[in-house]
Amino acid sequence: MSRDIRVEDLSLEEKVQLLVGASWHLRRIHGTAGETRPVRGLPMVAMADGPSGIRIEPNPIRRWPATAFPVPIMLASTWNPELVEAVGRAMGEEARDYGIGVFLAPGINIHRHPLCGRNFEYFSEDPLLAGKIAVAYVKGVQSVGVAATPKHFAANEQETNRTTVDTIVDERTLREIYLKPFEIVVKEAKPWAIMSSYNKLNGKYTSQNEWLLTKVLREEWGFDGIVMSDWGAGDNPIEQVKAGNDLIMPGSDEIVSRLIEAVKRGELSEDYVNRSAARVLEFIKRTPAYKGYKPTNAPNLKEHSKLAYEAAAEGVVLLKNNNEALPLNTNAKVALFGTGQIETNRGGLGSGHTHPRYFINILDGLRNGGLRVDEELSSIYVNYVKENRGEDYLCALYYEEAYSEPLPQDVVSEEQVRKYAERNDAAVVVISRNSGEGWDRRAIKGDYYLTDSERRLIEVVSKQFHALGRRVIVVLNVPSPIEVVSWRDLVDAIILVWLPGQEAGRVVADVLTGRINPSGKLPTTFPRDWSDVPAAKAVECYPGTPPDNPKVVKYCEGVYVGYRYYDKYGIEPAYEFGFGLSYTRFEYRNLRVTIDDSVKVSFDVINVGKYPGKEIAQVYVKAPQGSLDKPVQELKAFKKTRLLNPGEVDHIELTINIKELASFNDAKGLWIVDKGEYEVRVGASSRDIRLTSKFTLNNEISFKP
Ligand code: GLC
Numbered sequence: 001m002s003r004d005i006r007v008e009d010l011s012l013e014e015k016v017q018l019l020v021g022a023s024w025h026l027r028r029i030h031g032t033a034g035e036t037r038p039v040r041g042l043p044m045v046a047m048a049d050g051p052s053g054i055r056i057e058p059n060p061i062r063r064w065p066a067t068a069f070p071v072p073i074m075l076a077s078t079w080n081p082e083l084v085e086a087v088g089r090a091m092g093e094e095a096r097d098y099g100i101g102v103f104l105a106p107g108i109n110i111h112r113h114p115l116c117g118r119n120f121e122y123f124s125e126d127p128l129l130a131g132k133i134a135v136a137y138v139k140g141v142q143s144v145g146v147a148a149t150p151k152h153f154a155a156n157e158q159e160t161n162r163t164t165v166d167t168i169v170d171e172r173t174l175r176e177i178y179l180k181p182f183e184i185v186v187k188e189a190k191p192w193a194i195m196s197s198y199n200k201l202n203g204k205y206t207s208q209n210e211w212l213l214t215k216v217l218r219e220e221w222g223f224d225g226i227v228m229s230d231w232g233a234g235d236n237p238i239e240q241v242k243a244g245n246d247l248i249m250p251g252s253d254e255i256v257s258r259l260i261e262a263v264k265r266g267e268l269s270e271d272y273v274n275r276s277a278a279r280v281l282e283f284i285k286r287t288p289a290y291k292g293y294k295p296t297n298a299p300n301l302k303e304h305s306k307l308a309y310e311a312a313a314e315g316v317v318l319l320k321n322n323n324e325a326l327p328l329n330t331n332a333k334v335a336l337f338g339t340g341q342i343e344t345n346r347g348g349l350g351s352g353h354t355h356p357r358y359f360i361n362i363l364d365g366l367r368n369g370g371l372r373v374d375e376e377l378s379s380i381y382v383n384y385v386k387e388n389r390g391e392d393y394l395c396a397l398y399y400e401e402a403y404s405e406p407l408p409q410d411v412v413s414e415e416q417v418r419k420y421a422e423r424n425d426a427a428v429v430v431i432s433r434n435s436g437e438g439w440d441r442r443a444i445k446g447d448y449y450l451t452d453s454e455r456r457l458i459e460v461v462s463k464q465f466h467a468l469g470r471r472v473i474v475v476l477n478v479p480s481p482i483e484v485v486s487w488r489d490l491v492d493a494i495i496l497v498w499l500p501g502q503e504a505g506r507v508v509a510d511v512l513t514g515r516i517n518p519s520g521k522l523p524t525t526f527p528r529d530w531s532d533v534p535a536a537k538a539v540e541c542y543p544g545t546p547p548d549n550p551k552v553v554k555y556c557e558g559v560y561v562g563y564r565y566y567d568k569y570g571i572e573p574a575y576e577f578g579f580g581l582s583y584t585r586f587e588y589r590n591l592r593v594t595i596d597d598s599v600k601v602s603f604d605v606i607n608v609g610k611y612p613g614k615e616i617a618q619v620y621v622k623a624p625q626g627s628l629d630k631p632v633q634e635l636k637a638f639k640k641t642r643l644l645n646p647g648e649v650d651h652i653e654l655t656i657n658i659k660e661l662a663s664f665n666d667a668k669g670l671w672i673v674d675k676g677e678y679e680v681r682v683g684a685s686s687r688d689i690r691l692t693s694k695f696t697l698n699n700e701i702s703f704k705p
Contacts, residue, residue, distance in 0.1 A: 009040070067090065087308075
């Protein structure tokens with residue numbers, strides 16, 4: 001191995017080879033997403049997706065089974081950076097053990113619209129929560145010497161025409177919302193790579209946007225890794241190199257030739273090539289392959305399965321639990337309705353899907369989870385799914401997570417439902433949805449809305465089970481919000497399990513029986529209807545114009561995304577940002593706020609209920625309306641308590657840097673912390689504020705980005 005290879009030792013051809021991914025005929029491991037090229041004895045560094053677990057596509061000869069963790073929106077629902085860091089470390093280990101040097105994750109775009117097809121792969125509508133969870137994830141992955149790659153930089157919040165659409169967004173909104181998670185992760189976790197996005201930003205492809213990739217990312221934030229393109233992104237490799245996109249993926253021999261010719265013709269200064277070649281060379285030297293690590297091809301999947309379970313357990317959000325309908329008694333007799341008990345979705349589709357060693361659907365999880373499942377009823381569902389999907393479908397679902405429209409749910413008659421109500425203690429209705437890369441969800445029945453047959457199923461089960469005083473629980477196995485207001489009053493409890501990974505069924509069973517006390521909270525608002533979403537106000541705001549083939553999308557709502565919008569304009573959500581119930585109850589006491597060079601916030605959280613549990617305490621700040629119009633409040637800190645037994649207290653101490661209170665003033669090109677009165681608002685959710693305290697800043701503070 002050329003241990004001390006330097007850029008100045010390389011020819012122009014060799015330097016350009018470092019800037020372009022290995023084309024198909026050069027590839028070593030075809031199941032990965034891509035590799036760097038073999039230059040002067042340097043190893044080819046393999047790259048793999050995806051944010052829910054290492055994805056190496058199986059082939060007839062070989063599989064690379066890897067743990068299917070809960071999807072990122074569920075990791076964010078834990079609000080537990082320590083746990084997410086452990087998940088990141090486990091994924092990094094599995095990448096390393098399979099010879100992968102670069103993990104193409106996490107995705108940290110913002111949940112601007114609940115119908116974005118990749119929201120399952122992203123963390124939140126709030127930039128602070130997204131950024132802090134990303135920091136934990138990246139630190140975990142890179143702790144084992146594998147590169148993490150926060151993506152897609154930037155303003156890629158829809159799948160519709162993602163490779164060509166031009167995102168028009170003002171600089172304040174960009175910096176306060178869409179760039180902020182990337183800024184936080186670059187400054188606090190130092191990722192070794194960043195992936196630029198497909199879309200244009202204010203007229204220029206992000207992979208060709210020097211303001212974004214060089215001025216902001218490097219000169220302002222101090223990023224010192226490499227920028228790689230998304231796969232096939234942009235339309236001009238010369239502009240990409242000039243802008244600071246160091247590595248063009250997946251790469252082709254044609255691009256290599258084009259860049260060499262451009263240098264020879266004086267169209268591209270060799271200084272740009274040297275700059276990126278030096279960065280890529282340094283990047284390669286950080287990877288396990290360069291350091292001579294020999295892949296074991298035997299990742300510790302057994303150990304990591306426990307972590308997949310724990311992460312899913314902490315990401316479940318209890319949305320409703322009337323009259324303590326949950327938890328059920330162990331050995332309770334359960335009538336399981338809905339084909340989602342069999343067609344459970346463990347993860348999302350596209351580059352973010354997974355190939356685990358096994359997968360536990362909800363039916364199997366309940367069978368083995370201490371509940372007595374009504375086997376006659378479930379066998380009706382199993383046969384129905386097989387008849388409608390074919391025998392090998394379940395295998396395909398297990399391996400490929402094939403997308404399919406939800407099956408009609410008219411599987412059992414009302415008389416049958418009544419019979420199952422008579423012989424069971426409770427009904428559990430599973431509603432499953434999926435989404436994926438390359439397409440956005442639709443505001444239609446069967447996607448954002450229930451189908452008519454799903455609605456009928458909930459109505460009939462509710463009527464028959466409630467007639468006999470039996471409980472009805474709905475399990476939401478969905479990638480991002482669906483409509484809930486029109487039917488939630490028909491049921492006693494609602495458990496949101498998102499796309500929970502390979503341990504899905506076990507987690508659902510353990511939440512139902514109380515072995516897991518749900519402690520997750522919403523990282524994204526459940527609006528009453530998708531039409532309440534600010535971006536839904538006009539087609540130019542989403543998915544863009546012309547409507548049949550969008551070329552331009554305007555972020556019309558500015559900084560008013562998610563709870564920032566609903567709070568500002570007094571719009572009631574179905575379930576607010578930060579919301580989540582528990583089987584126990586928590587009280588908040590003794591708030592103290594002190595100001596010196598930062599804002600120090602302390603308070604106590606007490607478990608006043610009868611179950612052990614964890615609480616996610618959130619700290620919002622209401623800033624004075626200075627020269628800029630501002631959100632009512634913004635999340636500035638949060639903390640998940642340790643497990644508190646009934647009566648136990650956790651004393652929380654949080655610090656907010658004064659600069660984090662700033663808004664960005666486009667006209668002045670400055671971050672500004674206004675002088676005036678601020679309010680600290682400590683709560684169990686963005687709308688369940690328990691303690692408040694005010695403080696005053698006597699002087700305005702301003703600073704350059
Ligand atoms: C895709 C995705 C990106 C992924 C890459 C490699 O198009 O946008 O998230 O990492 O290609 O598979």
